[in-house]
Amino acid sequence: MDATTPIASQIPCQQCAAPLPVQQGTRFVTCEFCGATNFVDKARAVFHYALQQTVRETDALAALRRWMAGNQTVKGLDAAAKIDPLQFEYFPMWLVRTKQKGDEQLFLQPAAALSISDLKGETIPVASLVPYDHALDAAAVEPTVPYEAMITWLKEEQNIADTAISEVSLVHLPLFVGKYEYKGERYTAIVDAATSRVFANIYPSKWEAPYFTIAAIAFVVYFCASMGPLAGYTMGGGEGFMLGTILYLVIAVIAAIPIFIAAAYISSKV
Ligand SMILES: [Zn+2]
Incomplete structure (x- = not known):
């Protein structure tokens, strides 16, 4: 040594x-x-x-x-x-x-x-x-x-x-x-x-953007439809208000269908 x-x-x-x-x-x-x-x-x-x-x-x-x-x-x-x-x-x-x-x-x-x-x-x-x-x-x-x-x-x-x-x-x-x-x-x-x-802190996660897109479209559709009764009242008084309200309900029901289908489709994909 x-x-x-x-x-x-x-x-x-x-x-x-x-x-x-x-x-x-x-x-x-x-x-x-x-x-x-x-x-x-x-x-x-x-x-x-x-x-x-x-x-x-x-x-x-x-x-x-x-x-x-x-x-x-x-x-x-x-x-x-x-x-x-x-x-x-x-x-x-x-x-x-x-x-x-x-x-x-x-x-x-x-x-x-x-x-x-x-x-x-x-x-x-x-x-x-x-x-x-x-x-x-x-x-x-x-x-x-x-x-x-x-x-x-x-x-x-x-x-x-x-x-x-x-x-x-x-x-x-x-x-x-x-x-x-x-x-x-x-x-x-x-x-x-x-x-x-x-x-894990980085991994392929769910894609949330499509949900936001659908929510935005739904908001615009319902907002426009809700203008119906007001527009009807402005144009035709009480009768116009009734028509506008009926139109609003019809659009609301019809619009719900594609929105629901789109949401279901996205949730099956991501
Ligand atoms: Zn010891």
Whole structure:
């Protein structure tokens, strides 16, 4: 061993405070004394957990197709989309427990870049967390968002001071990444492999413009027809008013038919 060999720094274990021998480049460290799994970020170790995968690939694919057939997405997406084979991975998230004025709160922030910009509403069943196992290494995405960046985000975006943070841990979540093609465009959706929930922020959605067009046409038709009684009264007094009213009712009933058909047609298409 020569003098240029980097000396392993020692960081106390998050659970028992025994020194963890940390080699340069090693970030997932299991304590040899208490067995706690630690994630090492610069001069700091945090608890390292994983959520177990409970959803198989075939079930994740079924969940993705159900979401595609659902109300959020364009009609027929489930049949028309060409889905690539799902990619399984353990995705890193920072899990922060805070306490402010006796109020406990959990924050979940991606610890790496994600093709979906946010896992909005994602929750972690904390009771189901297990210590991270090195058997997951091959499928685990390496964290790229540093601890410090996450703390800064909490302070600036959520107004959480460091002093309010009671615990920080790194959690690897099991996910299926589903890439698919629809009408020449590529999209990505994520299926949580613990809950089957589907996340996507860009996807072929329902087209709402035709509904607005029909509503506008209907408004103009009814507005003009409603002028009938007034026009009739101006031209022929009481009798003209009667005729105008009858004309208005006839137009209203007749106009309702094409408007209803057009709306039904559009809703069957989108
Ligand atoms: Zn330990």
